[in-house]
Amino acid sequence: MKLRRAVWLMLCLIGLVLASGTVFAQSAKKLFLFNWSQYMDPAIIKAFEKKYDVEVVRSFYDSNPQLFAKLRSGGASQYDVIFPSNYYVPRLIKTNLIQPLNHDEIPNLDNLKSRFRDPPYDPQDRYSVPYQWGTTGIAYNADDLANVPKSWSILFDRGVNPDNPFALIPDGQVTVAAACAYLGIGWRCKGEKSWKKAAQLLIKTKTRSNFNGFVSGTPILQQLARGNADAGMTFNGDYMFYKKRNPEAFSDIEYFIPKEGGELWVDAMAIPVNAPHPKLAHKFINFILKAKVGAQLSNWNAYATPNEISQPMLKKSLQKPPITPTQNQMKRLRFTPSLKGENLHMFQQLWTDIKSR
Structure with missing residues (x-):
């Protein structure tokens, strides 16, 4: 009996140790972010x-596209917060x-x-929260390409x-x-006819000897x-971020929004469907939306914030071009349209054809 009792006590102790180890493992949480590079102050x-x-x-x-592909190949259960456009x-x-x-x-x-509330791409903010916003335009060497049109x-x-190049x-x-x-069609071009005209131009552009390929921003x-x-x-x-940190290398490099129009975008925070720590992900999103944190984020990465309460704490350089567009520049900026169904399928085939030529 004593031997059985001793074995039973030992098994209970082992169970307690294992249970406490499980509790400890559960409490030692991690938050997994999947983000654009140079887009978050390490101090935050x-x-x-x-x-x-x-x-x-x-x-x-x-x-x-890289974010989307990663999520579809298992990333939706690997990350807690992502930052899609x-x-x-x-x-x-x-x-x-x-x-x-x-x-x-x-x-x-x-x-x-x-x-920035209740946007057309996500009515009632059901799935996403604005993170930062900005523009897509052209950076160029103003010394090597002097007197070229802002086009x-x-x-x-x-x-x-x-x-x-x-x-x-x-x-x-x-x-x-x-x-x-x-081509004068406009930034928000849709449909096979417009896309084919753009594709012809892009295929022609790719054949030029000074085309360096498809390179991210x-x-x-x-x-x-x-x-x-x-x-x-x-x-x-990104242009302002690098220019401030390496002014000598960027002394001749300038940025502009083309006269024909450019992109206005919002990057958002969202939680993948099978995120390992969704409650912690919500805490992180709420943390980023704090007034001081929102200002700190923009002051570090040089992008505009959608946070109204952060505005008084922003650097003066962020409250003017190229970070905050003028009213005239805003008139030339457009959101890139969301595609779905047959339109999305048609576009994907067209883009594959452009890249393969």
């Missing part, structure tokens, strides 16, 4: 880790890759500017730029929209700084 991450006693693990992508949010909703938000857990939603012609007109963004919708804008800035390219599509905040 440290502050969140300290406040909630967690570890934040970050991974990075450089285009919306506005026109990709409906696609993520349609493919069941993100989950509805619990607004009761995000009280700081009230800090957002009214024009998409730097990329699409051999007569304007016969020799200087340039690149286009690998995001199909953005690049096709730029071609449409140059951040890497093209690095190529410009090294002198490996003289023009390319990029984002206003």
Whole structure:
């Protein structure tokens, strides 16, 4: 009997040890972020880790298509918070890759500017929360390409730029929209007829000897700084971020919104459908929406904030071009449209054809 009791007590102790180990493993949480590079002040991450006693693990992508592909291949159960652009949010909703938000857990939603609430790409903010906003335009070497027009012609007109190396963004919708804008169709071009005209221009552009390929917005800035390219599509905040940190390398590099029009975009925060820590993800989103954190974020990465309460704490340089567009510039900016169904399928086939030529 004593032996049985001793064995029983030992088994109970082992069970308690195992149980306590399980509790400890569950409490030692991590938050997994999948974000654009150079898009989050490390000090904000440290502050969140300290406040909630967690570890934040970050991974990075450089285009919306890359984010989408990763989520479809299992990433929807690997990450807690992602940062898609506005026109990709409906696609993520349609493919069941993100989950509805619990607004009761995000009280700081009230800090957002009214024009960023209830957006057309996500009515009632059901699945996403605005993170930062900006523009897509052209960065170029003003010394090597002196006196060129502030136009998409730097990329699409051999007569304007016969020799200087340039690149286009690998995001199909953005690049096709730029071609449409140059052709006079407008940034929000839709339909087979408009897309085919843009495709003909892009295929022709690819054959030019000074075409450097499809390069994302951040890497093209690095190529410009090294002198490996003289023009390319990029984002206003990335341009300011690198210019401030390396003014000598960027002394001749300028950014502009083409006269034919450019992209206005909003990057959002969303929670993948099978996120490992959804409650912690809600806490993180709410944390980013705090007034001081929103200002700190924009002051670090040089993008505009959708946070109304953060405005008085922003650097003066963020409250004017190229970060905050003028009223005239805003008239030339458009959101990239969301595609679905047959239109999306048709566009994907067209973009595949463009890249393969």
